[in-house]
Amino acid sequence: MKKILVSMSIITAAAVTMLLFVYCDSRTSRNTKTTAGPDESKSQPEKVPEKQTKPATKPVPQVAAVDPCKAFKKINENTDLSSYTTVQLEEICKCGTVKACSRAGRLFALKENNYYNTGKMIKYLNLSCDKGVWEDCHFLGTVSEKGFDNLVPDLPKARILYKSSCEKGKLEKSCFQYHSLVFATAKNPADTYNYFSKKCREKQGESCMYMGRMLSEGRGVKRDRKEALKVFKKWCESGHHEGCIWQGKLHEEDGFHARAFQLYKDACTAAEGLGCLFGGNLLVEGKKLKKDPRRAAEMYTTGCEKGENNCCNVLGKMYQKGIDGDKPDFNLSVKFFEKSCQGRIMESCRLLAYIYETGRGVEQNFKRAGLLYDMACVMGEPIACANLGYLYEKGFGVKPDPVKAFKLYEMSCKKGEMTACNNLGHMYHSGVAVKSDSVKAFGLFEKACKSGHLPACQNVARLYELGEGVTKDLKKAVALYKKNCIALEMASCNSLAEMYKTGTGLKLDKRMAYDYYKKACFGNFAQGCTNLAMSYYLGRGTAKNVKKAIRYFEKACNAGEVTACFNLGKIYEKGRGGIKVDNKKALELYEKACRLGDSESCRMTTEKKGK
Incomplete structure (x- = not known):
């Protein structure tokens, strides 16, 4: 307007x-009523309107259809297209010039260009590949094998593309990549053994490595470790350090660790990163060699610098824990995880995400953690999927989405990640994002427990105690709680204390309850500290001691245990146990408990602020 x-x-x-x-x-x-305009002081007589006639129309001349390819008719497969823009190349491609499709696809693949576009890259390279540009088929095979930016690896597709450019385009590099993938994915690739055997005789070094490995593992050919050792040794003696590495690997498997280490060390010195990795592993394990984690770290560092990303990953883990008694160095840990994650070691991406999630050594960043978990999850890292599910369940760094969390847990559980199975069990038990089903919950808890996941065993015991999803069996509950507590699952120690306190499934014994609460608390289980504090506060199972009660309430509250914060607030409000009345401190504690979700604390906060 x-x-x-x-x-x-x-x-x-x-x-x-x-x-x-x-x-x-x-x-x-x-x-509608209107007032006269400024020049209409007198009303004008009405005139008979003239007859309206339509103007004569002239026929529209027919315009001949424009041929969009006319401008490009002189362009053919021999034309130099280096000066053409991507927009022009797309048009030329549409007009049938295959070379333009190929050129456009390659330009769209360049990340440094403003027109970088993976979707268009795939579209135009597929067109040129279909028309027999075998180099483009090979390039697409590499993209499918290794992944590209946001594109997930697709090994079956990579095999098809490599095979096509190998057999139809006679590209030797495609033949090698095709058989390398067959080696990695097929159980008995006889044709692949024959190919590598032929290429090894032609002194193609890497083919000798594959040939030797197939002989040593009995894949595609009858197993013959002696012959494999000959292949590796000959390859090594001809100056190929990769051959030395695999010769060392056979010696290591046969128990000759010193001989293997020397071969690994020589290869590492010659800048073969895999030799650094295998040599470092022997020094860390220290089975038949003296354990030397510092020397191992030196070998891993060399390997990492030479591009062996698995060495970077191991270094990240070593610095995260601290090398040989040293304090953890999270800055170095992050540095090495960043490098190996960029090298598509998905364990590194997941471990890096966990550092950002917990804020250990870096500023806590849930959003960055979520992005890293997502990338690792898409690339097939089941633990990353479970951790990403947890972020969606709790709404850390992302909008809470229980349905998405459920799907991620389900996917991860199917891949054998027991934390995910346990979390999925919780969702079935509580009816979050799915209809409540205690039987399914019990089944998932039991599955995870049988795989050694202690929190799941705690949940199995709890359902036996309650009789939910399974027939109530207090004896089984007690037995599981005791077994878990011995294995240092502190939630089970706390549950066992509860059973002693109430005499449920066990003879009433307040002293035993106190002992198990103490164990749970000293094992950093926050609820155990709250219960231990109550034991001191009430003098239950031990001498009454309000000062100790306050100490353990504080420990539990600092760990986010809501009941401890509320109880501590009461103590400061009433001035108990020699503590002076401190309404300001009490209000702070009630506010914290309110933020943690305690409705009674929220009521107390409102009440105190209103005074």
Whole structure:
């Protein structure tokens, strides 16, 4: 409306009069009352309207259809296309020049260009590949094998592309990549053994590695470790350090660790990163060699610098824990995880995500953690999927989405990640994002427990105690709680204390309850500390000691245990146990408990602020 008013301000006075006339006329036609305009002091007699005649129309001349390819008719497969833009190349490609499709696809693959576009890269390279540009088929095979930016690896597709450019395009590098993938994915690839055997005789070094490995593992050929050792040794002696590495690997498997280490060390010195990795592993394990984690770290560092990303990953883990008694170095840990994650070691991406999630050594960043978990999950890392599910369940760094969390837990559980199975069990038990089903919950808890996941065993015991999803069996519950507590699952120690305190499934024994609460608390289980504090506060199973009660309430509250914060607030409000009344401190504690979800604390907060 504002634009119309501005334009009207520059219209001539006559035009304004005409506009007003038309406006009033249109209003009259809608039976509305209007006032006379400034030049209409007398009413004008009505005139008979003249007959309206339509102007004669002239036939529209027919325009011939424009041929979009006319401008490119002189362009053919021999034309130099280096000066053409991607827009022009797309048009030329549509007009049938395959070379333009290939050129466009390659330009769209360049990340440093403003027109980088993976979707268009795939589209145009597929067109050129289909028309027999075998180099593009090979390039697409590499993209499918290794992944590319946001594209997930697709090994079956990579095999098809490599095979096509190998057999039809006679590209030797495609043949090698095809058989390398067959080696990695097929159980008994006889044709692949024959291919590598032929290429090894032609002194193609890496083929000798595959040939030797197939002989040593009995894949595609009868197993023959002696022959494999000969292949590796010959390859090593001809100056190929990769051959030395695999020769060392056979010696290691046969128990000759010193001999293997020397071969690994020589290969590592010659800048073969895999030799650094295998040599470092022997020094860390220290089975038949003296354990030397510092020397191992030196070998891993060399390997990492030479591009062996698995060495970077191991270094990240070593610095995260601290090398040989040293304090953890999270800065170095992050540095090495970053490098190996960029090298598509998905364990590194997941471990890096966990550092950002917990804020250990870096500023806590749930969003960054979520992105890293997501990348690792998409690339097939089941633990990353479970951890990403947890972020969605709790709404850390992302909008809470229980349905998405459920799907991620389910996917991860199917891949054998027991934390995910346990979390999925919780969702079935509580009816979050799925219909409540205690039987399914018990089944998932039991599955995870049988795989050694202690929190799941705690949940199995709890359901036996309650009789939910399974027949109530207090003896089984007690037995599981005891077994778990011995294995240092502190939640089970706390549950066992509860059973002693109430005499459920066990003889009532307040002293035993106190002992198990103490064990749970000293094992950093926050609820155990709250219960231990109550034991001291009430003198239950031990001598009454309010000062100790306050100490353990504080420990539990600092760990986010809501009941401890509430109880501590009461103590400061009432001034118990030698503590002076401190309403300000009490309010702070009630506010914290309120933020943690305690409705009674929220009521107390409102009440105190209103005074």
